[in-house]
Amino acid sequence: MQPDINADRATAVNVDAPLSSIPQAAPLKSGGRVPMALWQAALGIAVLLVWQGASGRLVDNFFISNPLDVGARLYRWTMDGTIFQHIGATLYATGMGFVIGSVGGAVLGIWLGVSPFASRLLNPYLNALNALPKVALAPLFVLWFGLGIESKIALAAVLVLFLVFLNTFAGVREVDQDLIDGARLMRATRAQVIIKVIIPSAMSWVFAGLKIAMPYALIGAVLGEMIAANRGLGYLVQFSGSQFDTAGVFAVLFVIALLAVGLNHLVDMVQSRTERWRIVSR
Amino acid sequence: MIRIENVSKSFYKRDTAVDAVQNMNLTIERREIVAVIGPSGCGKSTLLNMIAGLYAPTRGRVVYKDAPVSGINTDVGYMTQKDSLLPWRSVRDNVAFPLELAGVAKAERSDRADQVIQHVGLRGFEERYPNELSGGMRKRACLGRMMLYGAETALLDEPFAALDAQLKLAMHDLMLRLASENDQTVVLVTHDLMEAVTLADRVLVCTRRPATIALEQRIDLERPRDVLNVRFSSAFKEHYDTLWERLRVEYSEDRV
Ligand SMILES: Nc1ncnc2c1ncn2[C@@H]1O[C@H](COP(=O)(O)OP(=O)(O)OP(=O)(O)O)[C@@H](O)[C@H]1O
Numbered sequence A: 001m002q003p004d005i006n007a008d009r010a011t012a013v014n015v016d017a018p019l020s021s022i023p024q025a026a027p028l029k030s031g032g033r034v035p036m037a038l039w040q041a042a043l044g045i046a047v048l049l050v051w052q053g054a055s056g057r058l059v060d061n062f063f064i065s066n067p068l069d070v071g072a073r074l075y076r077w078t079m080d081g082t083i084f085q086h087i088g089a090t091l092y093a094t095g096m097g098f099v100i101g102s103v104g105g106a107v108l109g110i111w112l113g114v115s116p117f118a119s120r121l122l123n124p125y126l127n128a129l130n131a132l133p134k135v136a137l138a139p140l141f142v143l144w145f146g147l148g149i150e151s152k153i154a155l156a157a158v159l160v161l162f163l164v165f166l167n168t169f170a171g172v173r174e175v176d177q178d179l180i181d182g183a184r185l186m187r188a189t190r191a192q193v194i195i196k197v198i199i200p201s202a203m204s205w206v207f208a209g210l211k212i213a214m215p216y217a218l219i220g221a222v223l224g225e226m227i228a229a230n231r232g233l234g235y236l237v238q239f240s241g242s243q244f245d246t247a248g249v250f251a252v253l254f255v256i257a258l259l260a261v262g263l264n265h266l267v268d269m270v271q272s273r274t275e276r277w278r279i280v281s282r
Numbered sequence B: 001m002i003r004i005e006n007v008s009k010s011f012y013k014r015d016t017a018v019d020a021v022q023n024m025n026l027t028i029e030r031r032e033i034v035a036v037i038g039p040s041g042c043g044k045s046t047l048l049n050m051i052a053g054l055y056a057p058t059r060g061r062v063v064y065k066d067a068p069v070s071g072i073n074t075d076v077g078y079m080t081q082k083d084s085l086l087p088w089r090s091v092r093d094n095v096a097f098p099l100e101l102a103g104v105a106k107a108e109r110s111d112r113a114d115q116v117i118q119h120v121g122l123r124g125f126e127e128r129y130p131n132e133l134s135g136g137m138r139k140r141a142c143l144g145r146m147m148l149y150g151a152e153t154a155l156l157d158e159p160f161a162a163l164d165a166q167l168k169l170a171m172h173d174l175m176l177r178l179a180s181e182n183d184q185t186v187v188l189v190t191h192d193l194m195e196a197v198t199l200a201d202r203v204l205v206c207t208r209r210p211a212t213i214a215l216e217q218r219i220d221l222e223r224p225r226d227v228l229n230v231r232f233s234s235a236f237k238e239h240y241d242t243l244w245e246r247l248r249v250e251y252s253e254d255r256v
């Protein structure tokens, strides 16, 4: 595989990165008189008001439901606890898929990054696999792993694996040769070069990959649940849709969006812990 | 102990070749301090890279302790022109890196690193990361790391270029002291003729690219040298003038 190594350092390899990875402008410490968070809340409330107002007047309630109904649905699901069971199933599949895919992708990326022979050997096959829409593998996974949670984990893992792999590989290729030479001159063994120079140096690329991959893990899990399951948010959104329950669909979408935000935040936190050296206030 | 035998080095890009070093012959004795001086871009760093085994000569060979250099030469400590600190490691961990590679226990290597850090005047910056240091401070950290590696030969590529005059003197003194304490052979690339004459047993003037040796001057000033006052002696001035005359030719041919 020749991933798009030209991609510059900050932006990672994947082009159709989900919205969540759009870099945010650094918040000014106390710029403006009204804090940005207030503006953001105001915008949210305005959208909800317009939605509520439009529903039933401009657009049929059947199509867009309305915030009050969605809120009521969320409240009911929370009170009787059904939502947690579904969240749990989805989170489990997402988490497991993410971990398996990340570890696999990182290991593969590092291994191929440091072995030119293997990477050239596998190049055409990996390219072909990467071009494959991974979602199309879902039926296969159902056959292999059954209707249970394993097939969802597999789908999430495969999506994550390629993204993390491509970024890791590019990161390993990007490592400053001078640093490697320097370590070798100081009698570093090959293993030491990999562990103490190549891996730490590629780390920011790995994290870029993880950040891109996180929402895809969720996508994989939810998609898997939509295809065949009796639990999980994917199942719930599918089920609500088939019942023409628009409020239910919106309620699940809301929960999925919340999960995505939370998961991204988690990756950011881990990254800022392991990359302390990057954080220099200017 | 280091022999450069008919060494030429060309860099190829498509069909254009850049000759960096041409037919160079040179022998460096054990414990000798050799300074290499010459116009920018003439091939001095290339020469050091070949001694370190990072570049293979296009023609000729580099012999180190009777064995031709093929591949990385781990008997040398190489302080490159570009500082090569690991950006994710603190100054202490960078300086201690060679010890860590050699498997020295953590407590001991921190201790020894802190001593060296004090020598190079970076006390108080042990926990900082390289991107929080100035250029000269990074150079000193590299110098410290090289000292701790304690190789039998030190290759220094403009090690003191980014330092102020005071600090330069202190570092000169430190370098001479350590080199004699550890019986080190030193190859020093510099643009500063004063520095070259002050430190070296022998100064080599390189021609413009491709580099060959234009002049070799033995500096027989007595050791140990007083790095501040040695420059005021008349012997120093003679060496300086001879070298300067030759350098002037090299430099002026280069420019309009
Ligand atoms: N890795 C390389 N690939 C291609 N060309 C190179 C490479 N390294 C050096 N050169 C070329 O070789 C010539 C000599 O370079 P070198 O770095 O040895 O110069 P130098 O004498 O160290 O200069 P300076 O005093 O400015 O550091 C230059 O023309 C440079 O462009």
Ligand SMILES: [Mg+2]
Pocket: B044, B045, B046, B081, B157
């Ligand atoms: Mg140079």
